[in-house]
Amino acid sequence: MPTTARGLHVSLPIADRTSSMRFYSDTFGFELVGEPAEDGVPEPLMFRLDQRTLLVLVPAGGFDWVLGDSRGLAPAGTSECLLGVEVGTEQEVVDLVARIRDSGGEVVAEPEHKPWGYTALCADPDGHVWQIGIEN
Known part of the structure; x- marks a missing residue:
């Protein structure tokens, strides 16, 4: 039986929430999702790309935590x-x-x-x- 995806989340590790928010808002014009937290950036930091797709930007430490001990972040400069x-x-x-x-x-x-x-x-x-x- 095929999986019916209700949504797609593309998550990327980032260094700085504020600069990443500005970059994706100002450069691509992606639609920011959520109410600002104390630092003025929504938590989690997400952009709606279309009806079913979100770009989720996660601080590298949190991204590493989600991946767990068996996997780490890719080295800098690796795509x-x-x-x-x-x-x-x-x-x-x-x-x-x-x-x-x-x-x-x-x-x-x-x-x-x-x-x-x-x-x-x-x-x-x-x-x-x-x-x-x-x-x-």
């Missing part, structure tokens, strides 16, 4: 997954890459035409890599 966001036009790719750069993210690969579409690779301040693009 275990590639997140992707599809936009509508080449100009939107260019504009989003510029916002990422201006917000403290890293441009890993500048926008360019590939066999599968117009794409760029960028990393958030914690090093999580995002592929930004449009498909052919």
